[in-house]
Amino acid sequence: xxxxxxxxxxxxxxxxxxxxxxxxxxxxxxxxxxxxxxxxxxxxxxxxxxxxxxxxxxxxxxxxxxxxxxxxxxxxxxxxxxxxxxxxxxxxxxxxxxxxx
Numbered sequence: 001x002x003x004x005x006x007x008x009x010x011x012x013x014x015x016x017x018x019x020x021x022x023x024x025x026x027x028x029x030x031x032x033x034x035x036x037x038x039x040x041x042x043x044x045x046x047x048x049x050x051x052x053x054x055x056x057x058x059x060x061x062x063x064x065x066x067x068x069x070x071x072x073x074x075x076x077x078x079x080x081x082x083x084x085x086x087x088x089x090x091x092x093x094x095x096x097x098x099x100x101x
Contacts, residue, residue: 002029003071003080003091005101010069011077012039017064021072025061033063040064073100 004010008024022037042062048055070077071093078095091100 002027002066004034004066004069009072010034010036011072012036012064012068013070013077014068015040015064027066028063031063032066034066034069035061035063036069037061071100073098 004024004027006024006027009021010024012018012020012022017039020036020039022039025035025037027034038061040062041059043057043059046052046055046058052058071080072078073093073096076095078093080100081092081094082089083092083099084090085099092098093100
């Protein structure tokens with residue numbers, strides 16, 4: 001079980017996009033990296049293909065290390081802990097003590 005999951009709202013706390021917020025698009029647990037919507041944008045030179053017949057320069061998100069983001073709960077960035085409630089392991093916001101999922 002991870003502290004950050006897909007579709008969570010996170011805040012970037014380090015790097016060129018510091019203080020930006022976005023939704024998590026993808027979590028790669030093997031490498032410990034995530035894709036955040038609108039953060040860490042890079043330009044890629046794309047050859048014309050069936051999906052992109054025009055080709056050209058496209059900008060897309062590049063992965064960020066999971067340690068460089070914090071979960072946002074009720075508009076506030078917080079650390080994440082775990083508790084067992086009713087036999088289920090749940091994520092808990094450290095700032096408020098509120099159960100996240």
